Every structure is written in structure tokens, then in C-alpha cells.
Amino acid sequence: MQLKNAALYLLSLSLLALAGAITYFAASLRDINSSLPQIIDTVEKVNQNIAPLVAEAADIKKQIPAILKESEQIRVSINETIKEAEKLNSQLPVALTESKNWRILVPIIVKEAELARETLNSGIQEINLVRQEIPVSITRVESLITESRNIGKETSEGAVAGVFSGALRAPFELIAGIGNSVFSIFKSEEIILDNSDKEMILETVQALINASEFGKTTAWKNPATTRSGEITLVNATTIKKARCFNFLFKFNDQKPHSENVSTILCETEQGSLEVVR
Template sequence: MMNKNLATYILALSLFSLAGALFHFTLKIVELSEVLPTVAESINDTSSKITPITEEVALVRQAIPGILTEVEQARELVPTVVGEMAKVRLQIPAILSEIQQVRNTVPSILKEVAMVRHVVPDILTRIDNIEQQLPGIVVSVNNFSEQLAQTNQQIPDVLAEVQVTRESIPPLLSRTEVMVENLGNIGKTTGEDAVYGVVRGIFKAPLKVVGGLGKAIIEPFEKSATWVNDQDKKIIEELVRQLLHDESASVYEKRNETNRNLNRVSLAETKRINRKPCKIIHVEVMSASGLYVDNKVTLCQNKDDTWQVYK
């Protein structure tokens, strides 16, 4: 009897527990029903996000062949890169050696810098001393400039005096040459013919020609015209003197009676050279056989009325 009551009690307890469990399950179902709309929205959101991801995955799959190609190309470049790296590694010891050399020179450079820094105060002191002396130097320079300006003003006068001295030298030389020539030709002139002697007596005394007139006229003939003799040279020189003395005529000529050469002197041009009046004389010699030679000589007049060959 007692066992039966216990079984009934256990059964009742079991039914009560089952009822409680069913109540709890009902509550959970109610809670689940409340959450289901939110879960459904989350599922919808997730499904809406899955579609772009799927499309991106498709694009990634399309890009994979190109990526694999580039990876393959990169793999092909790996040996070259490795070779370059090997070359760089081979150069590293030399670079490190140069760096070490530079490091070795750093102490000496720092020593020189220290020496320069040590000398700088003395240099600055000297600069200060020079700056203090600058006013006096400027005054000295100004004084020198004034003296130089005064000297520059005197230079034209000095140059004028030098020019006068230079111009006076040729006449002195001409007088010396003429005296020597006269002394050497005293015996020679006494034996010349009367007409030639008259010409020398009239024109040679008041008119002097210096500067190697005979050489300037005849030198071009000595090689090209050996048939022009000394008598022709004398006649030409006297004709030149006559042309310079007498401005009424522009052409003078005379025949050499020994070889029948005709000597002619004419005025080709007059002009001023170095502020001196000058004449260009055209000298011509014609032989009886038809040979011809000519030359031009420029003579300039000095202040003492002597004529000098212009070279």
C-alpha cells in the first residue's frame, strides 16, 4: 500500500515537472517568436552582403590568371635580381674599404680644422688692424690719385716734348750724313759736266734729303734691272731733288748720255702722314732697247725743311 502511494507521488511529481518544462518551453518559443523578425532581417542583410562579395570573388577569380602571369614573370626576374645582388655584394668590400679610408682621413681633417680654428683669432685680429688702418690707406690712395691726376695732366706736355725731340733727331742725322757725303764727294763734284753741276749747285744747297734716298730708289732695281747703272742713280736722285724744290712741274726727265737710258721722275700723290706733308714720287727708267722698270718712294718733309724717306 505504501509503495503504491510512493509511485503515485513520484508520478504526480513527474507530471508537475513535465508541466513546468512545457511552460518553460512555451516561454522560450514565445521569446524565439519575438526574436525571429530580427533574425530574419539579419539573414536578409547577410544575404544582401553576400551578393557583392560573390561578385568580388568572381572578379578576383578573373584576375587570378593575370596575377599568376605576373608572379611567373617575377619568378623569371629573380635570377637577374639575385645576380645583381651578387655583384653588389662583390662591390661591398671595396666600398667598405673606401669608407675606411675616409674614416682614416677624418682625424687629420679634424686636426687641420682645429689648427684653422686656432689661427682664426689671429686672422680676425689682423683684419681688425687692417680695418683700423683703412682710413689712412684711403687717404694715401686719394693722395696718390690726386698725384696721378696731376701726372696725367703733364703727360701730354711730356709726350709733345718727346715728339719734338724725336722730330729733331732726323734733321741732326741728316746734317751729319750730308756733311759726310759732301766731304766724300768734294773731289767728285768738280769733274761733273756743267749742266749737272749747275743743278747740284742750285738745288742741293737749300734742299736736303735724308733717310737713304738713293738706296730707297735704286734697291728694287739692283736685281730686276741690272742695266740701270750708277749714273742713272745720280740722275734720278737729282731729278727727285728738283721735283721737291720746284712745285711748278710734276714731271722731270733726263737721258743718260752714256747708255741712252731715259730717267723720269713724277709726282704721283701728295698727302699727310703723321701730320707731315708727304709726296709719293714715281721713278721710271726706260732703256733704248725698250726695257722698263719703275718704283715709288714716299718722302715726308720735316720741320727744318729736310725731306726724309718714309718707310
């Protein structure tokens, strides 16, 4: 009897629990029904967004081969870059050695540059000195040209005028080679000239030719040898198309002896003077 009552009691509790569960399910179902439109709306919105995502995924899928190809090219380029880096690494010791050599050479080059600069400064100073002498030389040349023009106008001999007009416009230097030729005119064995005498005589001859003052007598005296003399530029002429100058030389030795010599000096094709008579 007690077991039967217990069973009925348990059955009643079970039915009561079932009724509560059904009631809760009904309430939950009602809430679900009220939320269902929102769920459906959300699903529709999701469906609308899925289509663009699918299309974008398709585009990405199309680009994947190109990306793979570029990746392959990049991998090839990386391999080449690695090889070049290896070459650079192998050449680096040589470059370092050359750099070391240059570092050794730089002080030498700098020292040579300083020497060259000193030489250049010296050359510039010499050029400045020459530049200072140029105006004096130009003034002298202009004076000679003016004198030659006056001589050309005053002389009555056209040939002589032509000779001196050209000679004085371009005065020439007496070269050392004419010395033996000029001094051969002194035939006397008692007349002995040393180099300083000869140099002074040649300078006097050159000065007379450059000044072109015919008939002028210029005296010279060498204090070192006590020898002296006089040189006169008598006139000028043309012999075989060569410009010639008639000179009168008077020589005085330290001994009581003197000698007068008249001679003609003509310009050669080489620009020197030689004795023709």
C-alpha cells in the first residue's frame, strides 16, 4: 500500500514537471516566434553580402596565378641578387687592397701637387716680370717703326728704303755664330780679342742696326781688358736681294796700336750676319 502511494506521488510530481516544461516550452516558442522576423531579416542581409564576397573571392582566385608568377620571378631575382652579392663579397678584398694602395699614394700625390703649385707660383712670378718688360719693348719697337718710316720717306734710294723699312720693322738678334765671321776682319796679329771684347762689339753692332742711325759712331770700352774702339754704321744697301750694312770698325789696343777696317755685313737666310767684303 505504501509502495502504491509512493508511485502515485512520484507520478504526480512527474506530471507536474512535464506540465511546467510544456509551459516553459510554450513561452520560449512564443519568444522565438516574436524574434523570427528579425532572424529572417538578418539572414537576408547576410545573403545579400555573401554575393559580393563570392564575387571578390572569384576575382582573388583569378589573380592568384599572376601573383604566383610574380612570386616566381621575385624568387629568380632573389637568386640573382644573392649571386651578385656573392660576387661582390669575393671582390671586396681586392677593392680593400686597392683602397689601401690609394691611401698610400694620396700623400705622395698631394706632395707632388704642392711641388707643382710652388713651381707654378714661380712661373707666374716670372711671367709677371716678363709682362712688366713688355710695355718697354713695345715702346722701343714703336719708336723703331716710327724712325724706319721717317727714313723711308727721306731717302732717295728706293731699294735702300725698302731694305731698312723691313729690317727695322723686324729687328733681329745677332747670334753667336756670326762672331768668327765678324772678327775675321781684323787681320793684324797684334789685335787679340777675348770673349768679353767680342760680346761688347756684337752688342754695339746690334744696337746700331736697331737704331738705324746712319753715320753715327758708337764707342765701346771693355774695362776688364782695357781694350776699346769705335764702330760706325755708314749706310745700308742690298746685295743679291740680301739686306747688308756697311760698317767702319776702329780698334784700339792697350798698346800704342790701332787699326781701321771697313766691311759689309749681310743678313743670311738663317737670320744671322756674315762678312761679304
